[in-house]
Amino acid sequence: ENQQIITDKTSFSLDEQIRNCILLLEKQWTAKDISFDIDMQEIQYTTNAEMLSQVWVNIIGNAIKFSPEGSSIRVKLFKEGDVITAEITDRGIGMDQQTISHIFERFYQGDRAHASDGNGLGLPLVKRIVELCNGNIRVESQYGKGTNFIVTLPENG
Template sequence: MNRGRTLNIQMVFLVFYIMISSGVLTGVFFLFLFAIGILPIPRLAPILYPLVALLVSSIIGTSISAVASERVLKPLNQLIKATKVVATGDFSVRVEEINGHSEVGNLIKNFNHMVEELGSIEMFRNGFINDFSHEFKTPIVSIRGFAKQLQNDNLSPEKRKEYTDIIISESERLANMSANVLLLNKFENQQIITNKTEYELDEQIRDCVILLEKQWSKKNIEINLDLEPIKIYSNQEMLSHLFINLIENAIKYTNDNGHISICCHEAVDGIQFKISDDGNGMDENTKKRIFDKFFQGDKSHAVKGNGLGLSIVKRIVELCKGDIVVESEISKGTTFIVKLPKS
């Protein structure tokens, strides 16, 4: 039985209770008047007493209804006032919850939870706008500054090349950030996975490692692979974004001459992909926010990035109905564990 129907039944019982209470109290009232002799037992004008009884019953019923409605409808009136406040964009309002497991109590509880979630979304939206504006503004300011320097006729060839390289680097950063924002927006608006095919997952992971060879070779990082032959039925392009982002993230935060291990094998409940590095690791606060948009654990921004890669990874895992866990300790490295269904 749904909650709306249950609420209707409760209202029926309330009205029935008021009617019975009114009738009983009216009967007791008349019996009392008969008993003490104020009213004679009706023999003449029999229609008179029913009319008086109806009037008395109406007065008693109205009084009981007024008291009951005040008690029953008070939380609903508070809820109506709160919804008007929420409609103005204020998500700080809360309705006082009532004890018990009534439908009105559940309604108020769910309303408070909804407003809390809306407040979190609003804070997240404002934070996203601020972070995006900052990340977008920084390279533009840098490009503009070095472009002005290039207009100096007395600039040496070495400095001119240095400034040109910086402009190219910042332009690539803007392009990558724009591409990642569009990609993340695409995945966030997507609810189901399309274009599924069956393919060799282990070969896909090897291809992703090879694609990033220039980056890990530059830092002389040793890559250790332990991949079982696994077939998966999924969107190959989508999972490529997942593996590339995780591997690239491990390369960024692994020191020169470091080690990265990548393993993938079939588990009882699906497929488990695990990537570990021996980098600097993360503290607890960073671990909690690692999947937030534009969040970067490296406050100095010494490592290139825009804080969107792991947000994309998280969304892809959600679309795949999988799970991702991060394990990390300061100075001991980081491990990402991804569990995916086979299909």
């Protein structure tokens, strides 16, 4: 939370990191019979890999948690110019505008039905990590139709 700069930077395969995070959550998505539609370019990235993996685990974990059984989650990773974009889209319950406007605030939980599943710190931490990478995160969602998280990162961290 109080970290101002990223330390322990290494170069790694970003697409491989995201795949590993999906595998890390295999128990959750197989229990709900969720499939993945993966469309990722091979991209090398330099930052603190352990820290950045928290971003993917949190966003993909939420996508699984809020997706109905038998649905799919789309994971897209591509580079345009010097900007890397990752999009994680579910077909879950979605969020209303009030929830979207508070989603990155500490301790905020939009869906009280899942309050016992977390502490409301995940997405604020995700936002902080992305900002430390000089990136941006935004969310597009429609209640009842699903959610799309878009993370943009500069090519040179």
